[in-house]
Amino acid sequence: MARQTAATGSQSALREANSARILATVRQYGGITQVELAAATGLSPATVSTIVKQLLATGEVETRNTVRSGRRAQLVTVAHRAGMLVGVHIAPRALRIAIADTGFDILASQTLPLPNDHRLDTTLDRTALLAMELLDGLGSTASEVLGVGIGVPAPVDPSTGTVRNTGLMPGWSDIDIAQVVEARLQRPVAVDNDANLGALGEARFGAARGVQDALYVHASYNTSAALILNGAVRAGAHGTAGEIGHVLADPQGPICRCGSRGCLDTLVGARALIESLRISRGPVSLTDLIDLAIGGDAGCRQIITDAGAAIGTAVANLAVAFDPQLIVVGGELAQTETLLLDPLRVAVERRVLLNSATPLEVRRGELERRAPLHGALALASELTSVPGAR
Ligand SMILES: [Zn+2]
Numbered sequence: 136m137a138r139q140t141a142a143t144g145s146q147s148a149l150r151e152a153n154s155a156r157i158l159a160t161v162r163q164y165g166g167i168t169q170v171e172l173a174a175a176t177g178l179s180p181a182t183v184s185t186i187v188k189q190l191l192a193t194g195e196v197e198t199r200n201t202v203r204s205g206r207r208a209q210l211v212t213v214a215h216r217a218g219m220l221v222g223v224h225i226a227p228r229a230l231r232i233a234i235a236d237t238g239f240d241i242l243a244s245q246t247l248p249l250p251n252d253h254r255l256d257t258t259l260d261r262t263a264l265l266a267m268e269l270l271d272g273l274g275s276t277a278s279e280v281l282g283v284g285i286g287v288p289a290p291v292d293p294s295t296g297t298v299r300n301t302g303l304m305p306g307w308s309d310i311d312i313a314q315v316v317e318a319r320l321q322r323p324v325a326v327d328n329d330a331n332l333g334a335l336g337e338a339r340f341g342a343a344r345g346v347q348d349a350l351y352v353h354a355s356y357n358t359s360a361a362l363i364l365n366g367a368v369r370a371g372a373h374g375t376a377g378e379i380g381h382v383l384a385d386p387q388g389p390i391c392r393c394g395s396r397g398c399l400d401t402l403v404g405a406r407a408l409i410e411s412l413r414i415s416r417g418p419v420s421l422t423d424l425i426d427l428a429i430g431g432d433a434g435c436r437q438i439i440t441d442a443g444a445a446i447g448t449a450v451a452n453l454a455v456a457f458d459p460q461l462i463v464v465g466g467e468l469a470q471t472e473t474l475l476l477d478p479l480r481v482a483v484e485r486r487v488l489l490n491s492a493t494p495l496e497v498r499r500g501e502l503e504r505r506a507p508l509h510g511a512l513a514l515a516s517e518l519t520s521v522p523g524a525r
Pocket of ligand 1: 380
């Protein structure tokens with residue numbers, strides 16, 4: 136009797152493990168046939184068939200008819216529940232797209248590199264095409280999309296939906312981003328800047344979950360920040376709240392892209408960081424600089440440490456003004472972890488003395504570079520009546 140129970144127990148454990156493996160593989164591929172599932176998991180076609188039937192019965196997966204290599208095929212996909220959300224992050228050097236269900240489980244995602252100074256109209260074309268491609272891979276179409284959220288690396292004017300300052304993103308200011316993508320996908324689209332969406336991502340799904348008042352710092356190709364007040368991201372009257380990249384850091388500094396002199400961005404923006412390596416290393420990318428710093432290169436570590444201190448001073452000023460509970464740091468530079476965060480913390484501790492009884496915590500973002508993408512999904516959900524939306 137005991138032996139029989141043990142055998143039954145181990146069999147059900149095996150079935151559960153196989154089931155979890157199949158579900159994970161379906162998530163990984165978005166949409167996959169049963170033949171492909173057997174090949175990807177190493178399970179027999181019969182086992183795959185049995186488990187898929189069980190997962191269909193519990194509503195965890197769905198099947199959709201499609202065409203593969205000219206033949207009819209049945210795709211197993213994650214259950215889409217009540218429609219899908221599309222999140223897009225147009226970062227300075229990468230285009231990230233994710234399709235999620237209304238429970239924010241990511242069903243498919245892709246990242247493409249973008250050339251330096253890419254044209255916005257071309258990138259929006261690629262965005263629409265890639266979204267259609269990912270939906271197609273899920274055996275789905277744009278008609279099932281409830282909303283599209285798009286993050287761009289510049290402040291967006293809430294009244295016009297366009298990038299406000301012509302100097303920040305040359306060639307971007309005349310384009311109504313939401314309208315262009317809406318025309319292509321025939322679905323509602325909302326646009327915001329990537330720091331605000333990074334903040335929204337961390338507030339909904341990451342390091343600032345449940346925190347009422349927080350600052351999110353997006354230390355990337357350009358540095359910006361976003362304010363979470365009373366649990367919601369505040370973009371400001373013109374969409375530029377938290378743009379610490381353009382606060383004064385050096386009154387004698389060079390002229391910034393925005394037209395002002397000596398902005399923080401002229402010290403810690405990717406161009407400035409890379410420029411300071413030109414004599415010793417020649418042309419390198421921001422990714423090279425970060426990798427070298429993580430690998431122990433003394434000069435590159437110094438650049439990141441100095442940037443952390445400069446960003447910390449600007450963040451500290453903002454923190455004195457807004458009195459947050461928490462500061463979350465995300466963006467590419469945060470990959471260097473303590474190299475950036477330690478001097479940033481020191482600068483914050485030095486300035487934020489009003490509330491010295493409860494030290495202000497500086498935490499690395501949990502969603503890392505993908506925080507704006509997750510925020511874009513949350514923004515997409517606001518276009519719909521998805522339960523739990525901001
Ligand atoms: Zn500026």
